[in-house]
Each structure stands twice: as structure tokens, then as C-alpha cells.
Amino acid sequence: xxxxxxxxxxxxxxxxxxxxxxxxxxxxxxxxxxxxxxxxxxxxxxxxxxxxxxxxxxxxxxxxxxxxxxxxxxxxxxxxxxxxxxxxxxxxxxxxxxxxxxxxxxxxxxxxxxxxxxxxxxxxxxxxxxxxxxxxxxxxxxxxxxxxxxx
Numbered sequence: 001x002x003x004x005x006x007x008x009x010x011x012x013x014x015x016x017x018x019x020x021x022x023x024x025x026x027x028x029x030x031x032x033x034x035x036x037x038x039x040x041x042x043x044x045x046x047x048x049x050x051x052x053x054x055x056x057x058x059x060x061x062x063x064x065x066x067x068x069x070x071x072x073x074x075x076x077x078x079x080x081x082x083x084x085x086x087x088x089x090x091x092x093x094x095x096x097x098x099x100x101x102x103x104x105x106x107x108x109x110x111x112x113x114x115x116x117x118x119x120x121x122x123x124x125x126x127x128x129x130x131x132x133x134x135x136x137x138x139x140x141x142x143x144x145x146x147x148x149x150x151x
Contacts, residue, residue: 043138050106050141053092054133057108058143060095061129066149081127081147085112107134117146125149 011019061084069079076096078084087110092103109132117126127147134140 046135046138047141049103050133050135050138053103053106053108054131054141054143057110057131057133058129058145061110061112061131062145062147066127066147081129082112084110084129086110105135108132109134117148 061081064079064081064083066081068082072078072083074097075087075093078087088108090104090107092100092106092108094100111130111132113128113130114124115126115128117128125148129145129147131143131145132140
């Protein structure tokens, strides 16, 4: 008589359930890490937008003359660098004060102070300009620029 050895191929139900539990735990851990990373990271588009707003504001300020002029009040009347000191706004506007759609949540703060700069005769001949652009939940971008008295 011939002995037939019976081999079974495949997996048992217990092995299948154990494999599914292990894969489920691993997938749950990966989702938790992904969620934490997504919450703690700032969207690169928001950072780029804040950088662009800060660059444009810094350029606008540094293009103005150093000498103190009469322009005060609203931004369109600013005619020298020092007029921008303590400028604050929530919601980005153009020079004329027109709101730019989609940028309502951004804030800009400008500080202009007299500061000594190497190679400049006195601190009254140099101005430090700090532009801070922020958005709730996205942090802030801070740019620092210098304007010196050309005379």
C-alpha cells in the first residue's frame, strides 16, 4: 500500500488574522506620524507668500529717500523711510489702500529705528528697517534691511 502524504498549501485562518493585526498596528502608527507631521509643518505656499509680501514691502520702503519729509498719515503719503515706522496692517493692501483679495489673514508690522552700522559716521546716518509678515497658524517671516544717508 502506498502512503500518501498530504500537504496543505496556503495559510491558516489564525495566521491570516495575526498578519492582519500586525499590518493594522503598523498602518495605525504610520497614520499617526503622518498626522503629527502635517499638523506641525507649515504649507510651503504660505511661507512663500509671506516672503513675497515682506520682500515687496521692504523694497517699497528702501526705495524712499532717507531724508525726513512732510509725508504722514496714510501709506500713499509716505515720502521717506521713517514714515513707515510703526506701520501695522492686517490684510494686505496696495499702496493706495485697496485690499488684495485672498490676503486678508496676513499681517504686516514695520519698525524703523536709528542704529549704528559699521562704516557709517553716526547712528543718525543709518536706519534699520524690520518688516515682519505673519499669519495665524503659519508663523512669521522677518526681514531686516538698512538704509543709509547718502549725503
